[in-house]
Amino acid sequence: MTRVSRVVFLLILLGLLVAGLSQQLPKASWQSSLADALPNQVSETQRAYLESQQPNTQQLLIAFEQSGHSAGELRTIVESEVAVLLQREPTLKRAELTDTKAFLSFYREHAGRLATKQDTERLRAGQFNGLISDAQSLLQSPEPVLVPVTQDPLLLTQRYLKSLPDLMPGYKNHNGLYSRTDGETVQVLVPLQIAGDALSINQTQQVVAQLHGFIRAVKQTDADISSYRSGLIFHADAGAKQAKQEMTWFGGLSLLLVLSVLIWVFRSPFQLFYTLSLLAVASAFGLLATLFWSSSPHVLMLVFATSFIGLCIDYVIHGFIARSHGASAWKALTPALWLGGLTTIAGYALLLAVPLPLLQQLGVFMAAALFSAVLLVTLTLPWLPKPKQPQAKWQRFCEKAEAGYCRLQRQLPSRWLTVLPVITVVILIAAHASNDSVRLLASSPKPLLEEENYLREHTSFYFSPEVILVAGDTRQQVIERTSLVDESYHAIGISSYYPPISQQQDAIELQRQLFESSEGVAFLQWLGISAPKLNAVEAAHPLEHQFLYPFKDLWLSVVRLKQGQAAASFGDKPWAQVFDPIEHASSALGEYRQSMQVWLGVLLALSFFVLFIFLNRGAALKEKAKASWQVFSVILLSVSTALLIAQLSQPLNLFHWIGAMFVLVLSIDYGVFCASRLQRSHALQAIYLSALTTLVAFGALTFSSTPAIAAFGQVVMVGVLVSVLFCPLITAAPTKDIKKDEVQ
Template identity: 30%
Template sequence: MSWLSSKKYLYLWWLATITVLLYLAMAAPSAKWSSNITAALPGNNTAWQQLIQQNNSSRHLSLLLSGVSLAELQQAASQLQQEPITHLHWLQPGATFQQLQTLYQQHQALLVSPEQLAWLRSGQYQPLVDAAWQRLYSPSPLLENALQQDPLLLTQQYLEQQTTSNGLLLRPAWFELTTQRQPAILLYASLNIDPFERNNGQAMANALEQKLSQLQQQWPSLNIARSGVLFHAVVAAKNASFEMQLYGGISLSAILLLIWFSFANWRPLILALTTLGCASAFGLAAVLLLFEQPHVLGLVFATTLIGIAIDYSFHGMLAANKGNKTFKRMLPSLLLGLITTLLGYLALMFLPFPILNQVAVFMAVGLIVAFLTVKIVFLHWLPAASMTVNKYLLQFCANLSLKYNQAKPKWLLAVGSLALVAVSCSLLLQIQFNDDVRLFNQSPAELLQQEQQVRSAGGQNWDSRFIVLLGDSTEQLLQHEQSLQALLHTWQQQGKLGSWQATVQRVPPLQLQDEVQQLLQLAYQSEPGQDYLQQLQLKPPAAITKRLSPESFPSSFIQQIQPLNDKFASVILLSKLNLTSSDLTLLNAYPNTYWLDPIADTNASVKKLRYQLSIWLALALVLAIVILFWRRGGRAAGAIMLILVLAISSALLISLQLQQQLNIFNLIAALLVLALALDYGIFFTAKLPHQEVVQAVFLSATTSCLAFGLLAFSKTPAIASFGLTVFLGVALACILSPLLSVLAVKENKIHAAL
């Protein structure tokens, strides 16, 4: 590259950098970062997961107020609801129930309980009459025209059974209840934004928490329990942002201190910051361009770019300081290291795992830009002999290099082979994997406890497993749900099911409504029915021609029915499950009925993905060895393979001992260790001065260990597993890779290079 052409590339580099920075200035502030954990899950585009995502339950939140007198609770609840919060709407259960009452009032005698329906079908009319008399003696008001339209008060009694369940007392703006012998108030609210949308969700949560803090200052004994996706999403986003800033800041600060200690010169600092800044800017720009809603956890993983990109800076600075000739001799090894590293990230780019796809794009683009920055900029900004390496670092690396070169090749090969066999066998005998998707994120125990408390108080403690029915129309769905009620009731009687919630409990199918009208006419003509009507001086009402349908309700009341592709899907929620596999096989007798366990299904996807990743890890290793065999020869390729497999196996074995079980993120870490260790192997077999390679690799590995080792302290289990294994693998690769000069490069070639 002539002087003139090198200037041209430098100008192009400046132009590209300025363009990317301008793009980030415009795009970054409006970017929609997601903290939705489902966005990080593999295969999140299946039809079932689309159904889960369509459900609006994630846009609801609940608050349970307790700890003070009922009067104080009422005052606190009123005060909270009177102060508006952007994007949050407090639900009015009393008004909602009144709306339902008005709707049912127009369709009386169509809604009956299972017990009432059984009496009608069996011709047992006296229990119906007795229940009607008992309701008439109650002081509570009746629905308008109830006696004229539904003299047996079937719909009236059904509604009251629903509203008095779970010990909740309906009030206009909330529910009142008794929990742990203390009065409590349960508030519900809905959001008109996606709670996983980081900016709006964070702002709204902060505004709400400010109001709650004011209430607790006014009533110090007031207890507030929270439930809702919003609170978990905000905590996840805060943790990710905090860890990104903390780990990235500590890592960058430590690296800069290390550079200053090593060179005591401002030029290396500027070069390192330029390399990292450009790599990060280009990587972030690529993610914002290719992904509509990047995930915040991806940024935490992406902070590891610091530890890898700085490797290129160290190799570039040390070579540029020796002059143009040494720099050019170093570049092919740096390029080969880049290619092998990209091979590792290539796997992540094509796996059906959205968050890892984002990390792969960020890292791949960032590393390419880091390499180009070193190649284009360093010779211009760092003249030969312009910096002096710390004499203590030089002495340490010289002594280290001497010690390594004194080792005996045959002895090293024998010990290395035995160690590899021992570590590999131990790993294979003990290995256990945990594919639980809950490793991706973990909410604080206090928040989980509050969630459970609110759900139990409101009777909304539904299981994560549920039943899904498919139909060509909503009417067909209701018929399927109705046919399933008998099985659910049987499970409930057997203690295998606590309760369930289905749309058919609110809207009977048209076929059932027709049957009820026919049965009621028979009941009115029966002896108990005629006697009852005569005492009230009522005439038997004519059969009702109006019918109730899901379309009669506001959409917010029928949320368990959703369109799914060209069909409709209905979700039946379940609680307190104790079902066996034989129980679930009974569902096969019902058409278009499916048992859905999202966590188990996602765990199965993670397991399948883990197998794919294992295969790619092996293929990447083979492909890297083939490339090395082509570029370095069989001796070097074999030696590097020995060091690689020993470092990766040892890192996984130690991680297994510390974690008890491995997970997919340990394998992802192993893939990255493969890429980093290949870099070290390439430079130690490049016939470069051994002492300088020891110096560059030592500094590079130190920075990588800092960047990845900090992740081991993450509150997110997935990130912690990833950081631990990479830290161990890089440390081991740094310790073992200098031996490659003895195993793979002949002594006379080493001295010739010197």
């Protein structure tokens, strides 16, 4: 291909890339929720719950404590600042589950129809005098009457109001604020709710900034006021800030060191510019292929795809060094470059067979980006100006390393490279332990966790992540079924706030019998009213959207368990099931981990056969088999050693295996280049430089405070280090063709 035709071809490729991205990017709907990345192997009711709004993700609680002052003083200060906060931040509002005044009008409208089960049983037992006496005592007491007496003479609904779930036990409600006094300590709770998405980074930062301003405003009124925070939004904000800080320090320092090393070795800003440009273009091709594959890619795919940076830099460095040593070195490199690239591409293409959308997207991105990188390197480098050779000091270092490895090869037993990986694999399998908990995905600052635990211990504001899902064909059927579950577990569901129609009918009919009795007639005469005429009605409670969800052809009712409460199985109730979203997410991560394990095993086997067929094609069959087996052994040793060492600090999880994936594909490249026709010192110049940049860039992640990121970084650091130490011990197959083309 002539230089002109190559330029035309590249311009056509870039034009198609720009046109494709311009068309696909506006249509893309990026997914960021973990639920979007999980497999869809859930029941219909579980999927309905996962797609519904979960109150724990939206609720937050702020507490203030002060000693030596009255509750009224602190409450007045807090109430004033809450009004300012709600005015400044429209996405915040008072928590519905604790704001009883917000739905008091509903109970006034349905007065007389709603009665506690205890009062219904008293009516059924004919305890008319006791009920009438209770109503008269309440009417004659200072306590305000909250329901119309003409509609509910026995004030059954007022007593029903008192039986509603108390999420703030021990606290007194004051217009949505809760306070209590413990000795000289006064505490005021502010339960709030977010109207938007608590996991949206931009919205989270804005809301948390307003909340912290609110906390500061209250604490500035008196130095003795202390505060506590609780809620997912605070953890999401802390996680985002922590990630930003780690990216700034780890990413910035490692990038600075990597650029310094590249500039020192190559002494050319142009080579650095070329590397970054090729990385950007190849990544864009990978993104375009992913957008064609899926219109809803997941952001986690981009996180996992960062391994492409190391592979791309590896190819470019090999290309520069080969070009700097002349045409024969470049000619020797090209087959190895394509062999290493296509073997890795085939491995990533295998991910398309995994029934997990996230891994399929990763496979498409990596395969397209790697193919683009290899193609661009082989097309563009030959007609660029001949690059400078690496620093003389760097070349001498690699020549000494080659000489040292040659001496070591003569001293080592012939089968040591087979025995060592077998031993590490056996130990790894024997000691294997895994932990797929989603809690490894993030970690919160210790002070925030302490504040969270304090509030969870002193209130019932939050529910357990485990829920009971009740399904029904109609709204009333699902409410009826929910009431049966509520009775068994004393949990909180829609029937805790609104009884089913059948219970309303019972209460109305039993009251009618009371009003027709002599005691009832006398009571109505005492009140000076006639007997109310009531009918059971189907109405939507203001809190219904917190518990009831219509879904396709069924209704779903969510029964929420209090913290520390566990539900048993429902063998006699096939329409009810226990579901824990955290356990489900952890199980899904385990499924991803197992898929990654299978993928690594298949790629290991595939790499051996591909290398056996294509590596050093001019060599004798015995020598080809030996070289292929040595490359395979080094790959296996690198991956197994990295996982074995990582397992010493914590059980293996998905992110360990993602790191192992990166180690495997890099080890394939290192092994292919060491076993190919390249002069060994030239290959080591590129391999050591690539490994150094990878160790700096990804090894820094080992020090992350997020366990998942640290796990990834640790495996990459150990695996790449083992690979780069053992790859030079691979012996290339000596043939006449190799000797003829070898660069001296």
